[in-house]
Amino acid sequence: MAFSAKASLATAIGRSSYWFLHTFLKGGSSLPGQIANRIDPQVLRTLGQNYDVIVVTGTNGKTLTTSLIVKVLKKKYKEVLTNPTGSNMLQGITTAFLAQPKRGHGRGIAVLEVDEANVAPVAAQLKPKAFVLTNIFRDQMDRYGEFYTTYQKILDGVTRDPEAMVIANGDAPIFSSRKLPNPVTYYGFELTANGDHKAPPNTDGVLCPVCQHILHYHAQTYANLGNYFCPHCGFKRPALTHQITEVTQMTPQSSDFMIDDQPCHIDIGGMYNIYNALAAFAVGRAFGVTPTEISQAFAYDEKVFGRQEVIQLGKKKLTLILVKNPVGLNQVLSMIETAKQPFGFAMLLNANYADGIDTSWIWDGNFEELVASQKAASYLVGGERYKDIGLRLTVAGVPEKALVSKPALDDVISTLKRSQQDQLYVLATYTAMLQLRKKLSDGGYIKAGF
Known part of the structure; x- marks a missing residue:
């Protein structure tokens, strides 16, 4: 398919704006795509015509899963197009293609x-070759509503092309609740599975998605993920193609585990990040990368911005972690509680559109x-929204004299630098994380951009 005059104009202006923004204004992850789409709303169709596209979506883990998949596929492909800034709406994805030089002959691969x-x-517009589904939890309910609504939004894209493969988290009940026309591969945890218990009552998706009775579990990892079954209608976890067979060690900074009996290591902590690695492993195998090559790709230590990104703040080691919903927040809290030494804790809360304007989710966090x-x-x-998170921590039992409030980020940084603890964990919502990184960049602590 040749470029139309409109697509050619949109591409030229979009690429020019990208060059200008990144040359003189330190970046711009969505504006070039926004400009190009205004000129030609179908420009992405033309830009992506020579790519096999893998879409990564779900509530939590998209950015790290995408990054890991890119590392894995680079064991087979020389170049992999991606959107590393996390700008994951239509305009940001268009920008990712605008940032790439025009392709010659042959097909490329894109992980988005x-x-x-x-x-x-x-x-x-892109007709993906594969969809990777990480999980679905309550998140930004002002945008998505309940998670069944979110799943339908995903299915509206998945079912457009029945030939596209779906690589889904089999431990998430919702992903096997509806028959799809697509070929589906499931991944999950295959650990000790001889129990029969229920999830806590306030867990997302505690009901069977088929008959609405309470789900039971042989084993759970976290939230509603695990080896589930419904004693009422017989709905149960599907057979897994790729599985975690053992978790050997977890710290706040690293995880060691076995996937299909292949030893793997990632320099990032948390059970939820082992799921992200498992998803990347499943994609790698689907695209012909060997287990050994995948393990080697995981071992490459490169943090994704804002996702357990370690920043040297003078003599302090600051670990910056994005949080945006109760499930992700609780996984982060569980992870940092495994630290062997006392640490300084901070949380930065915003309520802009990209964060979700409803902050009530912090009350489901296990701060107690x-x-x-x-x-x-x-x-x-x-x-x-420092007052909101301050109140939440006070209710959780933090003494008023032990709680420091600093609305301004400059004051946050200077206070952290004076901390008596060498290890600092800073949890932040999306726009707060970006604002903090900008301040740290201006102060010379990190490089500009992403």
Whole structure:
């Protein structure tokens, strides 16, 4: 398919704006795509015509899963196009293609993180070869509603092309609840599975998605993920093609585990990140990368911005972690509670569109467990909604005299630098994370951009 006059104009102006923004203004991850789409709303169809596209979507883990898949596929492909900034809506994905030089002959491969509500419009233009589904939890309910609504938004894109393969988290009940026309491969945890218990009552997706009775589990990992079954209608976890067979060690900084009996290591902590690695492993195998090559790709230590990104703040080691919903927040809290030494804890809360304007999700966070663990030696709150998170921590049991409030990020940084703890964990919502990184970049602590 040749470029139309409109697509050629949109591409030329989009690439010029990308060059200008990155040459003189330190970046721009969505504006070039926004400009190009205004000129030609179908420009992405033309830009992506010579690519096999893998879409990564779901509530949590999209950015790291995408990054890991890119590392894995580079064992087979010389170049892999991706959107590393996390700008995952239509305009950001268009920018990712504009940033690439024009392809010559032959097909390329693209691994794209895609916002759940943007799967359908992206799929309509790019005709993906594969969809990777990580999980679905309550998130930004002002945008998505309940998670069944979110799943339907994803399915609207997936089912457009029945030939596209689906690589889905088999431990998430919702992903096997509906028969798809697509070929489906499932991944999950195959650990000790001889129990019969229920998830806590306030867990997302506690009901069977087929008959609405309470789900039971032989084994759970976290939230509603695990080896589930319904004693009422017989709905159960599907057979897994790729599985975690053993978790050998987890710390706040690293994880060691076995996938299909292949030893793997990633320099990032948390059970939820083992799921991300498992998804990347499943994609790699589907595209012909060997287990040994995948393990080697995982061993390459490169943090994704804002996802357990370690920043040297003077003599302090600051670990910056994105949080945006209760499930992800609780996984992060569980992870940092495994630290062997006391640490400084901070949380920055914003409520902009990209964060989700409803901050009530913080009340589902297990801050009480953090306080009870006595691992946090100091507490700091900041961001535009610092009063909200300050109140939440006070209710969780943080003494008023131990809680420091710093609305301004400059004050947050200076306070962290004076901390008595060498290890600092800073949890932040999306726009707060970007704002903090900008301040740290201006101060010379990190490089500009992503």
